[in-house]
Amino acid sequence: MSDKFSFLYNDELTVLKLRKLYEDRGFKKFRMSKFESYDFYAKNKDFLVGNRIITFTDLNGKLMALKPDVTLSIVKNADNSADRQKLYYTENVYRESKDIHEFKEISQVGLEVLGEIDLFQTVEIITLAIKSLLELDENAILEISHMGYTEGLLDCLTNDIHLRNELHKLFKEKNSHDLIKLAEENSLPKSPVNTAVDVMSCKASNEETIENALTNALNTRMQDAVKEVSSIFSLLKKSCLDKHIRIDLSVTDDPGYYNGILMHGYVHSIPRDVLSGGRYDSLMSKMGKDKTQAMGFAIYFDALDRKLHVKNKAGTDAVVVYNESSDINTLADLCNTLEMQGISYNAVTKMPDNCNNSKIYVVEGNQVKEVTL
Amino acid sequence: MISVALPKGRLGNKVFDIFAKIGYDCDEMHSDSRQLVFTSEENGISYFLVKPSDVSIYVEHGAADIGIVGKDILLEYEPDVYELLDLGIGKCRMCVAGKNDFCDNPDVALRVATKFVNIAKTYYKSINRNIEIIKLNGSIELAPILDLSDVIVDIVETGTTLKENNLGVLTEILPISARLIANKASYKFKTEEINKIVTKFSEELNK
Numbered sequence: 001m002s003d004k005f006s007f008l009y010n011d012e013l014t015v016l017k018l019r020k021l022y023e024d025r026g027f028k029k030f031r032m033s034k035f036e037s038y039d040f041y042a043k044n045k046d047f048l049v050g051n052r053i054i055t056f057t058d059l060n061g062k063l064m065a066l067k068p069d070v071t072l073s074i075v076k077n078a079d080n081s082a083d084r085q086k087l088y089y090t091e092n093v094y095r096e097s098k099d100i101h102e103f104k105e106i107s108q109v110g111l112e113v114l115g116e117i118d119l120f121q122t123v124e125i126i127t128l129a130i131k132s133l134l135e136l137d138e139n140a141i142l143e144i145s146h147m148g149y150t151e152g153l154l155d156c157l158t159n160d161i162h163l164r165n166e167l168h169k170l171f172k173e174k175n176s177h178d179l180i181k182l183a184e185e186n187s188l189p190k191s192p193v194n195t196a197v198d199v200m201s202c203k204a205s206n207e208e209t210i211e212n213a214l215t216n217a218l219n220t221r222m223q224d225a226v227k228e229v230s231s232i233f234s235l236l237k238k239s240c241l242d243k244h245i246r247i248d249l250s251v252t253d254d255p256g257y258y259n260g261i262l263m264h265g266y267v268h269s270i271p272r273d274v275l276s277g278g279r280y281d282s283l284m285s286k287m288g289k290d291k292t293q294a295m296g297f298a299i300y301f302d303a304l305d306r307k308l309h310v311k312n313k314a315g316t317d318a319v320v321v322y323n324e325s326s327d328i329n330t331l332a333d334l335c336n337t338l339e340m341q342g343i344s345y346n347a348v349t350k351m352p353d354n355c356n357n358s359k360i361y362v363v364e365g366n367q368v369k370e371v372t373l
Numbered sequence: 374m375i376s377v378a379l380p381k382g383r384l385g386n387k388v389f390d391i392f393a394k395i396g397y398d399c400d401e402m403h404s405d406s407r408q409l410v411f412t413s414e415e416n417g418i419s420y421f422l423v424k425p426s427d428v429s430i431y432v433e434h435g436a437a438d439i440g441i442v443g444k445d446i447l448l449e450y451e452p453d454v455y456e457l458l459d460l461g462i463g464k465c466r467m468c469v470a471g472k473n474d475f476c477d478n479p480d481v482a483l484r485v486a487t488k489f490v491n492i493a494k495t496y497y498k499s500i501n502r503n504i505e506i507i508k509l510n511g512s513i514e515l516a517p518i519l520d521l522s523d524v525i526v527d528i529v530e531t532g533t534t535l536k537e538n539n540l541g542v543l544t545e546i547l548p549i550s551a552r553l554i555a556n557k558a559s560y561k562f563k564t565e566e567i568n569k570i571v572t573k574f575s576e577e578l579n580k
Binding site for chain 2 (some may be wrong): 174269
């Protein structure tokens with residue numbers, strides 16, 4: 001964007017760039033109300049990040065909540081059909097902060113596609129996720145995984161729900177030592193344990209990861225997952241976006257909500273993921289929309305605040321200093337001239353301490369003097 | 374450059390010796406200076422020593438790429454980090470301890486003194502025992518002696534302090550050892566370097 005927008009903070013500018021990116025691919029802006037019925041979130045608490053929700057009683061005595069999530073509201077309003085809806089949003093959500101034990105307002109930008117999700121659509125969403133990250137950092141990384149792979153692997157290990165939950169946690173931590181210990185204690189089969197340890201290690205390139213995962217796939221669920229990841233990777237290679245991809249098939253999430261592809265985006269100097277999303281047909285089913293497939297992602301601007309909440313340009317191009325003795329016509333003429341020349345200015349009555357390299361014009365009587373600090 | 378948060382004290386010194394052996398030595402660490410950050414440009418590593426319970430905070434927030442921390446801290450604070458290696462050193466046990474003649478009365482809430490509130494809550498929840506937590510920051514062994522609590526949940530290394538105070542281990546909750554952790558974002562950008570450290574560390578420990 002041009003210098004015309006240099007007055008904007010980088011986060012504001014980034015949101016505009018992202019909106020353009022999504023609008024150019026046919027996504028429509030989704031607007032939602034600030035409040036939802038508490039009951040709606042209470043039923044889907046597991047999907048939310050954190051358990052706490054800000055609630056209040058509305059004038060009819062109904063318990064309402066300040067929205068902690070956007071995806072749920074979009075899903076609620078979706079038709080139960082295969083007709084594709086491509087939506088994006090820029091919204092604020094209200095969540096508890098683990099660090100400060102207080103609620104905080106988080107600015108989120110994201111997109112959701114509801115309806116039929118074919119391979120092309122999946123690649124389009126992933127491409128938009130990468131391009132969104134590149135607006136934040138040219139060396140950004142999008143980590144791609146597939147729920148089918150980890151769930152298929154867990155199918156080979158155990159059907160015990162508690163044990164599966166433990167294994168999920170260990171996958172998330174890349175904790176292979178405790179996974180081996182847990183497997184020994186519970187006499188889990190060795191071959192899937194070795195596969196799990198191998199995928200957690202992240203020692204191979206993307207191509208090798210796909211090849212190894214295909215060789216080590218122990219059931220059709222795992223095979224199908226790797227084949228999908230492989231097809232996506234090949235298509236991303238065509239658009240030269242593969243260098244921003246890291247395939248890590250050990251990354252997992254709640255299978256009650258996610259099936260298919262999972263995504264997590266990282267940018268330099270931010271210690272956690274700034275983008276997350278994936279395929280969530282399971283959530284759609286849970287909400288009674290069995291016919292609808294869905295995939296999307298969100299970017300969390302709270303993590304990016306420190307990196308982005310800066311201006312490209314501090315202050316105005318010029319400072320105009322005047323006082324009681326200044327001739328009003330001379331002052332008005334100067335300001336008009338500056339405006340006509342496209343020079344931004346700040347008219348003040350006191351000489352500034354710091355002018356951020358702005359030119360300073362002092363109006364004394366009917367004279368204009370340019371001074372330097 | 375990889376930044377490492379080490380726990381101050383015996384464990385930190387022991388771990389640094391291993392780092393030095395596997396090619397990540399740092400001359401500045403051997404001097405008696407009052408420096409807070411020690412860097413070795415040639416080995417591409419920088420160290421800083423922090424309170425053991427703060428190591429996971431530095432790593433989770435990305436101030437350090439990796440760190441060495443006890444499993445007790447990871448279980449207590451549940452930081453969102455990768456746990457890449459069990460070092461098998463700094464071994465001890467998380468235990469329930471109490472007076473040698475302690476007899477549990479299941480009809481009343483058990484008073485548990487501890488600084489590991491999360492670990493104690495999780496453990497007693499797993500055995501469906503109603504408890505009342507008394508959070509202390511040190512000298513936990515005093516609590517049952519002065520009848521502030523019925524039992525304590527704490528780390529036991531040799532058990533000597535317990536014995537000398539007429540206390541004993543009632544139940545072992547879990548074994549504890551030092552772990553190598555990594556910041557999730559750092560791991561994405563420095564996968565190769567961090568994996569190299571983990572592999573070398575693991576090889577050295579298995580010698």
